[in-house]
Amino acid sequence: MEGDFPVESDITGRLAIKFPLLEGKLQITRERRIFADVPSDIFQDVIGFLKNEMGFDHICTITGLDVGEELQFIYHISDKHGIVMNLKLNVPKADPVAGTITPLFNGAVFYERELESMLGAKIKGLPDGRRYPLFDGWPEGQYPLRKDWKPEMLTEALAQKEQAKKQAEGGRS
């Protein structure tokens, strides 16, 4: 299969030489699509190398997934030839911390905020700002894209909040 895609194979080859830890973790799924499982301790180096040395200077988006015991973030970055590199980073759900990529990709601010709001990721180094895209009164600790989240949990939390507010008002009068 690798032989069918000379341009893509060249890219995976260069990456595997630079980062021996990526050996066997790179997969060309079709023309212009490469997926990679990146160990967390070399993640920043890999994405930095791809941007600065290999021309992957455009971030399409970041996808966040709940994969059981872990959260998975997929960073989709592309070059001017239309090749998209999909870098997968897994972090434990108990401590879902990842470093920000905004110094490399300024346009990733909203994508990282989305990971925080929707999946409860903690992005280290992301500048303070309003959450996105959930509303201000969204209950703390609820992450709608986690598999155990159900819409009823929101309804319940909001009803409880309303109840507590009414009680507080009743207590004052």
Place this chain on the structure above:
Amino acid sequence: MSRISIPIGPQHPALKEPAAFTLLLEGEKVAAANVALGYNHRGIEKACEERSYIQDIYLIERVCGICSHSHATCFIQAVEEIAGVQIPVRASYLRTLIAELERVHSHLLWLGVAGHEIGFDTLFMYSWRDREIVMDILAQLTGNRVNYSINTIGGVRRDITALQIDDVLKAVDALEERTKYYIELATQEQTLIGRLINVGRLSLEDALRFDTTGPTARAAGVDRDVRRDDPYASYADLEFSVITDDHADVYGRTLVRVKELMESYKMIRQILKKLPDGPIVAKVPRRIPAGEALSRYEAPRGEDVHYVRANGTEKPERVKVRAPTLANLTAISHMIEGGYLADVPIVIAAIDPCFSCTDRAILLKNSGTGSESVLDWQMLHDYSIDWYRNRGLDFAGKGKV
């Protein structure tokens, strides 16, 4: 000079969709701008995980009221890649045809909005009148003006007839004439040029730094277009130019869009000329196997990105959507800062943020008698209930409008 902070939005007459801008003003100039988003969040990604792939096509189509075909196609491409389905060439051409017709309606719509935002309402009325030509063609080809639902997994749901091809070609001729006029207007009309030039500046460097997309990026000289760089549907078979401009302001964004219209007409003519015979839908496995795919699509507003992960069941494990407006909004504060308060509406409009425009009355013409009747919303509602009742489904009383 003292500084005043004013909120614009989330609901504001100058905005066509909810977003909140906090502007710090120094006199008439904007010293700093802050954007807050999320007021239109509807939980569609989560909802996709609860529905089948077929149901998701129709849900995803409703992500956007203007580029509905863009989202549906982008999603379906990912699903087809996971399923290993190669769609027939004719189906791929028809998808591309609807895609370019959609771009035409979207850019004409934008031109009208831009005209309106700068007080040039004649331009608004002209371009929206002309847009009706392409809306009628879309309705004729797909049965609907906005949510065309032409896609299905493995191809398209409706074929095109020779008679319809003639109508599309006639419409394209008419639209091309009008677009030539708009290009003349945009390049010669001094009031228009004066109003738009140097407004909402975004340099090439900043366009790249903020990773903007579509006409917003191309107007700053970023030579990027998914149709050429990462070809999908039948774009690899078509000859077209990627329009860029170096004005790097609202004027540049206007030029890029009107010139892109001409490229779309060129592509539509090629599609209809080359359109091969054959089936319009391929056989698709009953179950989508486990897998993942990333799909990109050049929507009228820029790069649309969908990621789908399948787990082998009838529902997807995860559907991720990144609409182009989100990529462009990161740069909007930068474009507003340093400019005048009065320029804010046109600068925001110039990235062409998305809003829905589907409510309208329908004029029915009886082709036998020639008699016409107008249906209002309630009559249309009753008509749809009767239509289903005659086919054995009773929705009466399930929801009143």
